[in-house]
Amino acid sequence: MSTDTLLQKEQGINITQDLRKRLVRFGGLAVVILVLGGITTYIMYTKRQVDIDTAIISAPLIKLAPTISGRLNTLYVHEGDRLPANVPVALVGTDVVKTKIAGLIVHTNKVIGAQVNAGAPIVTMINPRALRVVGKIDENKGLSQIAVGDPVTFTVDTFGSKKYHGIIDEISPTSVRTDVVFSISDQRPTNQFYVYVRFDTVAYPELKNGMSARIRVHTP
DSSP states (O other), X not given: OOHHHHHHHHHHHHHHHHHHHXXXXXXXXXHHHHHHHHHHHHHHHHHXXXXXXXXXEEOXXXXXXXXXXXXXXXXXXXTTOEEOSSOEEXXXXXXXXXXXXXXXXXXXXXXXXXXXXXXXXXXXXXXXXXXXXXEEEETTTTGGGOOTTOEEEEEEGGGTTOOEEEEXXXXXSSOSOOSXXXXXXXXXXXXXXXXXXXXXXXXXXXXXXXXXEEEEEEOO
């Protein structure tokens, strides 16, 4: 084999080795870029969401009471009953207590024969269509980032990781802590605010009053 042929083979080997080194360097650089891009994307995504871990599915309570004082003679309903509007639920003295709207009975006074004062609730109900997810958020943990109309995903402890969808319907105009206390301590109290999330109650009939939930708000 000639000297020229040997030189060509050696040059070819050197070029191949150099190409491999370049590919390895390029591959390592590409991995670094992908990792950095992923980290950047993750940081940007997490900055655009606010988590509220303390929440409950709830509806305003509707309390039914007699207009006059008297003895609880009869109770016509049970907890869990679904009733239309204008249906008798109890008889107190001569006063027939009726539902005002359609709803679900969640609590009753079961002590037949007990004396009941006028205005004292004997049956409590809710309107299932008024169910909302109600969360509490610390004022320094994303309150300034959220607004009415922001889309929400939430999970319910009963159903594990299943995701539900809703929208922020209301943010309380005042904090849960309403009393003002002045202290010489350097540590300022952290106030909390209620966040109300509306969802499609027809699409999620399995969600019930009192279930614990977690909220994730997706901010712009």
